[in-house]
Amino acid sequence: MSTTHTQGPWKVNRDQIRYSEEGMYLSGLVIENPSEDLAVASIVEWQSPLEAEANAALIAEAGTVAHETGKTPRQLAEENRELLKALKSVTDELEARLALVEGTQEEYSALTRAFHAIAKAEGKEPA
Numbered sequence: 158m159s160t161t162h163t164q165g166p167w168k169v170n171r172d173q174i175r176y177s178e179e180g181m182y183l184s185g186l187v188i189e190n191p192s193e194d195l196a197v198a199s200i201v202e203w204q205s206p207l208e209a210e211a212n213a214a215l216i217a218e219a220g221t222v223a224h225e226t227g228k229t230p231r232q233l234a235e236e237n238r239e240l241l242k243a244l245k246s247v248t249d250e251l252e253a254r255l256a257l258v259e260g261t262q263e264e265y266s267a268l269t270r271a272f273h274a275i276a277k278a279e280g281k282e283p284a
Contacts, residue, residue, distance in 0.1 A: 165224025167217040169210070241278050244271055 219230050248271045
């Protein structure tokens with residue numbers, strides 16, 4: 158990762174939540190690195206409390222994952238696409254081979270696990 162960012166993990170500090178007189182959310186959720194007592198970002202737009210909390214949680218999760226992996230969410234998404242494409246290629250080859258010759262139980266099991274992983278990565282229910 159070429160850009161230097163605040164190291165994680167990042168957490169949402171809910172102690173900063175405030176509401177306006179109308180009950181609408183007013184800047185309050187702070188994403189911070191508790192170990193450094195450092196604010197990383199805050200949600201400052203007028204939003205519903207649920208939307209503001211969801212946005213803050215997403216930002217904190219992205220920062221924590223970047224800290225844990227050393228990669229941005231974009232880099233992880235690109236790698237996921239590459240890995241999925243490679244896994245599909247391998248399953249196609251194994252499936253074609255198993256159509257010609259009797260495979261082992263381990264090969265059929267591996268193929269089933271690969272199909273389940275592909276379905277999960279594509280947001281589908283495994284067949």
